[in-house]
Amino acid sequence: MGELRYDGRVAVITGAGRGLGRSYALLLAARGAKIVVNDLGVGPKGDNSDAGPAEEVVREIKVAGGEAIASTDSVATPEGGAAIIDTAIKHFGRIDILVHNAGNVRRGSLKELSYEDLESVLSTHLRGGFHVVRPAFPLMAAQKYGRIVLTSSINGLYGNANVVNYSMAKAGLIGLSNVAAIEGFSDNVKSNCIIPTAVTRMSEGIDTSKFPPMDPDLVAPVVAWLAHEACSITGEMLISVAGRVARAYSAETAGVFKSSWTIEDIAANIYAIRNTENPWHFAPAPRGHLDHLAKSFEVATKN
Numbered sequence: 001m002g003e004l005r006y007d008g009r010v011a012v013i014t015g016a017g018r019g020l021g022r023s024y025a026l027l028l029a030a031r032g033a034k035i036v037v038n039d040l041g042v043g044p045k046g047d048n049s050d051a052g053p054a055e056e057v058v059r060e061i062k063v064a065g066g067e068a069i070a071s072t073d074s075v076a077t078p079e080g081g082a083a084i085i086d087t088a089i090k091h092f093g094r095i096d097i098l099v100h101n102a103g104n105v106r107r108g109s110l111k112e113l114s115y116e117d118l119e120s121v122l123s124t125h126l127r128g129g130f131h132v133v134r135p136a137f138p139l140m141a142a143q144k145y146g147r148i149v150l151t152s153s154i155n156g157l158y159g160n161a162n163v164v165n166y167s168m169a170k171a172g173l174i175g176l177s178n179v180a181a182i183e184g185f186s187d188n189v190k191s192n193c194i195i196p197t198a199v200t201r202m203s204e205g206i207d208t209s210k211f212p213p214m215d216p217d218l219v220a221p222v223v224a225w226l227a228h229e230a231c232s233i234t235g236e237m238l239i240s241v242a243g244r245v246a247r248a249y250s251a252e253t254a255g256v257f258k259s260s261w262t263i264e265d266i267a268a269n270i271y272a273i274r275n276t277e278n279p280w281h282f283a284p285a286p287r288g289h290l291d292h293l294a295k296s297f298e299v300a301t302k303n
């Protein structure tokens, strides 16, 4: 296979001043993409701001011979999201790739998490995704080309103690990606989630001394493939953790059909209801919810 390149493509990457986003930006730029390096330059909790990280990544890209522009708008507001996408249009004339990666973490148990910490994390990750997808999506649909990559997490899939705000946001981004995949299907706009794990400053406070190598550069090729014209999937989730690349997907058990149920019937059938042999899987795009209904109705009408 020849080298996969991005010549002529314009990519917006949020939170690209550090960590995973920086790695994505450097890889796409090295393969010919023009990059909007968006980063507010905040602390791990989302406090303060600094133009330095975005400008430094732009400098690195330019030194290596690539093209990039810094954007220091916040993804956490509708105006900020619009300004980020506008930067791509004003400076490079188009947008082909959108990677929403910006993020912060505010820990606290469900017994004590404040509304301020809930809002901060939802605004950056979840609403942030909407704030950039909303202005970018119509442009991508109109040009019949777009690649969207949203950043979910194992916390979104499985949850984790002391980060309910983060888990809610990361689960919500899966919903946003699925809808972008469904609505973008006929216009060649593909949307997928990356579920990354890497040692970055987000790992501060976690003992990573016994972790296998987990550099952001191990994740970047996965995101880059999802952002490429050759990407053959949409409405999917790819995991990248410590060199293991895999697919996460939703599934249902085949279940049990009865034309009427009592509470006692549920109790009597719970083992069979939960039996994971012969699972059903519906790809979200183009019509996973309709396929789910059709197959369920088929079972109902056959019995």
Ligand code: NAD
Binding pocket: 014, 015, 016, 017, 018, 019, 020, 021, 038, 039, 040, 041, 042, 043, 044, 046, 053, 073, 074, 075, 076, 100, 101, 102, 103, 104, 124, 125, 151, 152, 153, 154, 195, 196, 197, 198, 199, 200, 201, 202, 203
């Ligand atoms: P990081 O803290 O190194 O980078 C995040 C960047 O986002 C920072 O540079 C920060 O300034 C920027 N940012 C924060 N709020 C912003 C805002 N409102 N507008 C614009 N930029 C903003 O963290 P990272 O580990 O590289 O994480 C990148 C993404 O990957 C995040 O969405 C994170 O939740 C996700 N993720 C990371 C891991 C991991 O193991 N590191 C695991 C799962 C998911």
